[in-house]
Amino acid sequence: MSVLTSPVSIAVENEKNPWVAAAVRFDEAASRLRLDDGMCQVLRTPTKEITVNIPVQLDDGRLEVFTGYRVQHSLARGPAKGGIRFAPDVTIDEVRALASWMTWKCAVVNIPFGGGKGGVICDPNLMSDSELEKLTRRYTAEIIDFIGPERDVPAPDVNTNEKIMAWIMDTYSMHARHTVTAVVTGKPLSLGGSRGRPEATGRGCMMVTLKALERLGIPPELCRVVIQGFGNVGGMAARLMADRGFKIISIIEYDGAVYNPQGLNIAELELHRKVTGSITGFSGGEDLDRQEAMFLDCDVLLPAATENVITSSNANRLRCKILCEGANGPTTPLADEILADKKIFVIPDILANAGGVTVSYFEWVQDRQGYFWNEQLVNQRLREIMEESFDAVLHYADTHGVNNRIAAYMLALDRVASAIKLRGIYA
Numbered sequence: 001m002s003v004l005t006s007p008v009s010i011a012v013e014n015e016k017n018p019w020v021a022a023a024v025r026f027d028e029a030a031s032r033l034r035l036d037d038g039m040c041q042v043l044r045t046p047t048k049e050i051t052v053n054i055p056v057q058l059d060d061g062r063l064e065v066f067t068g069y070r071v072q073h074s075l076a077r078g079p080a081k082g083g084i085r086f087a088p089d090v091t092i093d094e095v096r097a098l099a100s101w102m103t104w105k106c107a108v109v110n111i112p113f114g115g116g117k118g119g120v121i122c123d124p125n126l127m128s129d130s131e132l133e134k135l136t137r138r139y140t141a142e143i144i145d146f147i148g149p150e151r152d153v154p155a156p157d158v159n160t161n162e163k164i165m166a167w168i169m170d171t172y173s174m175h176a177r178h179t180v181t182a183v184v185t186g187k188p189l190s191l192g193g194s195r196g197r198p199e200a201t202g203r204g205c206m207m208v209t210l211k212a213l214e215r216l217g218i219p220p221e222l223c224r225v226v227i228q229g230f231g232n233v234g235g236m237a238a239r240l241m242a243d244r245g246f247k248i249i250s251i252i253e254y255d256g257a258v259y260n261p262q263g264l265n266i267a268e269l270e271l272h273r274k275v276t277g278s279i280t281g282f283s284g285g286e287d288l289d290r291q292e293a294m295f296l297d298c299d300v301l302l303p304a305a306t307e308n309v310i311t312s313s314n315a316n317r318l319r320c321k322i323l324c325e326g327a328n329g330p331t332t333p334l335a336d337e338i339l340a341d342k343k344i345f346v347i348p349d350i351l352a353n354a355g356g357v358t359v360s361y362f363e364w365v366q367d368r369q370g371y372f373w374n375e376q377l378v379n380q381r382l383r384e385i386m387e388e389s390f391d392a393v394l395h396y397a398d399t400h401g402v403n404n405r406i407a408a409y410m411l412a413l414d415r416v417a418s419a420i421k422l423r424g425i426y427a
């Protein structure tokens with residue numbers, strides 16, 4: 001077993017390393033499940049890590065080499081599944097952690113996938129469309145032997161979208177000499193995408209939040225929500241929650257925050273951002289300091305941007321009752337302890353944001369069947385899975401006397417360990 005058996009043992013300088021964060025939670029769940037050391041080692045260690053250096057000819061004629069990764073953390077329950085992110089601060093430790101979180105996430109919602117993640121170190125904001133296309137196609141070509149509907153199925157993540165998924169699908173298909181839609185999910189609807197996929201992560205967040213509100217006895221109409229991030233996850237969650245009667249009292253973005261205690265009009269805020277390029281200066285609310293908005297008194301705080309926004313240095317200032325983790329890894333292990341002391345009800349990332357990969361699973365099933373479902377069916381099946389998974393996590397929390405995050409890890413580790421035991425170790 002690793003020495004990281006308790007969050008207290010993390011040095012503060014390691015607090016924001018996602019692989020350390022993943023290891024701490026893993027170790028606690030594994031020791032509570034009394035998994036033996038050998039099994040722990042198998043479960044903890046990524047199965048495959050691929051590093052590729054990708055030359056791209058930029059628009060001005062210069063050549064630049066970008067580094068990319070694809071980590072397959074586990075294939076025990078099915079093909080690896082997980083997004084690809086394009087960002088300047090991507091590291092192998094981050095991709096490893098995100099890949100392991102995909103393994104646990106797919107196990108929590110009980111869909112037949114392992115976990116994987118990809119990342120390319122680049123700044124998409126500084127790149128043209130044609131540069132991004134070249135980068136995407138060459139990255140796909142470099143990892144082509146490792147991906148495929150039965151091996152590893154990528155999807156969108158930070159700074160990647162359905163257009164990029166279409167390029168991956170096309171590159172893979174050109175090499176295969178036939179169209180393979182199921183190699184990637186999060187595609188445009190007209191190329192084998194699923195109805196409901198763009199909204200799925202935000203919708204899943206809303207579904208589990210409704211379950212948490214029911215448990216805490218808070219009516220949705222009285223629920224005040226603060227959302228950090230107004231992209232695919234935060235923006236969709238805001239729209240869907242507002243439609244459901246929640247009051248979205250603040251939205252926080254990288255360049256500022258906007259606040260209205262009566263509830264923001266989300267459609268108007270989206271329009272304002274489209275016109276001005278920012279959520280700030282919105283006439284339907286007042287501007288607020290983006291750091292301070294996180295600490296507003298509210299029922300639900302929904303971080304839906306990046307890792308490490310709730311840390312040991314700010315967790316004690318949170319004033320939410322429920323923390324619904326739309327992002328992957330928004331809370332550090334040191335912050336977990338503070339949240340527990342404050343009795344904040346945490347819906348951990350590997351449950352809260354699993355709606356995205358669940359509808360990715362539906363997309364993969366539909367592509368393989370060549371038969372597409374209507375949106376109502378997608379949403380109904382998503383709801384069944386999110387609600388069942390919430391109940392399963394809470395059951396672990398109640399029966400083992402652990403917090404919701406450790407309960408979700410325990411449920412996931414149990415499922416993956418039992419798959420490994422049943423398969424046996426091939427030698």
Ligand code: GLU
Pocket residue numbers: 081082083084153154155156157158185186328353354356357358360
């Ligand atoms: N990137 C999303 C996540 O972190 C979706 C992954 C997928 O659909 O495969 O869950």
